[in-house]
Amino acid sequence: MDRELRRVMKREGQLDLLAYIVILVLIALTGVLLFLALARIELPDAWLLRNEILRTIVPGLLLMVILYLIDQHGRLRRKLISIHEDLETAKSEIQSAYDRLAFAHRTAELMASLTEENGVDHVLEESVAYFGADAAAVVGDDVRMFASENVPRNDAQRAIMQTALDAVRAGQPIAAQASDSGSAALAVPLRVKGHLDRVCCLWRREGAFTEEQLEGLQLVARILEMNLENRVLLDEIRSQLQGTLMALSNLVELRQPDYIDHSTQVADLSVSVGVELGLDSDAIADLKLAAVLHDVGMLEVPLEILSARRMLTAEEELLVKRHPSAGARIVRTARFNDEVQQAVLAHHERVDGSGYPHGLRGDQIPLLARIIAVCDSYHAMISNRPHRPALTQMAAIAELRGALNRAYDPRVVQALQTVTGHGDATSSPADVALLLEQVS
DSSP: OHHHHHHHHHHHHHHHHHHHHHHHHHHHHHHHHHHHHHTTOOOOOOHHHHOHHHHHHHHHHHHHHHHHHHHHHHHHHHHHHHHHHHHHHHHHHHHHHHHHHHHHHHHHHHHHHSOHHHHHHHHHHHHHHHHTOSEEEEESSSEEEEEOTTOOHHHHHHHHHHHHHHHHHHTSOEEEEOTTTOOEEEEEEEEETTEEEEEEEEEESSSOOOHHHHHHHHHHHHHHHHHHHHHHHHHHHHHHHHHHHHHHHHHHHHHSTTHHHHHHHHHHHHHHHHHHTTOOHHHHHHHHHHHHTTTGGGGGSOHHHHTOOSOOOHHHHHHHTTHHHHHHHHHHHTTOOHHHHHHHHHTTOOTBSOOSSSOOBGGGSOHHHHHHHHHHHHHHHTSOBTTBOOOOHHHHHHHHHHTBTTTBOHHHHHHHHHHTTSSOOOSOHHHHHHHHHHHO
């Protein structure tokens, strides 16, 4: 389009230049003839000037040139008008496409930032305003609908249900208009994992929807499809994750009775401490997984060592100290992320470098591992053991504080004091409950 416009503009400029030259020539000739007439000077006795034929032909030729220039100029002007109209049409289409993409982006933002139900409700409400509809709905096992004020809800729902049914039968987007009432509707099927799951609909009492509005609704429907499918896949992954966790925990439980109870308690304590320390939801989720799996490496420790009621030999202690590395390897094989792997690997490291398996110290130890170390030790202290009775919470806290900057991170111990009620609270139980729900 730009190349054609430049070509036409260049051609018009050339014709304008030629027209100016002809006009200047004519003006010059007219001036010469007028001067000769006023000065009463006779034309030179030249055959070319006195020949009747030439005197007739030359003005005719000049007139033809002028008429040709006028015609070409008109053609170019009409061509420019046509190109201008095409450009305006293209501009309108681009603006329309931009608006559709902007609304689709808004739809994606709403679905990503809200729960499924709230996201759908907000998208429907904004769709009514954007498409100029009176009602919008997503029809599936249930009907989620938003209708403008003063709109008969029953009429809208009845028309939407009928259009949704027609779209399901057709298996493709449809536009419908009632000849008797003048109402119109659009419907686009939503497919989740290849199966028709729901139908997205628009309805208005008067006036038809345009083809562009149907395309816009299809784009919104694709965004909803992707979001719904991602949520289904996420639920499946969470289910698989829970299955993996239970399988690993049950395997350890067979060798270490009460492991599931211990790891669950350590995980809950760790999440509470993580909230107190201000960790974000992703870090909290990783912390909970690592805390549940922190001793999974015990699967590789011989059962006779685990069940021994005596002091372990140096060789046996060495085998036990390998369980963090074994646990990290098992967690890696189960495809848990690197943060979970490192937390499992380092949960027996100590801040002064006296821990194992790598003798890390201070901030070299991942924060998640430092949190699990404190919570694991605390829960072990307040639980009954074959060789000693359970300590009180205050006594366990005192033990932890006695090993600050030697075995345990002071910030983590302080956070544990807070969440167990032995320090100044900075996060409410409601905060902890909410985050636990988000990562469960």
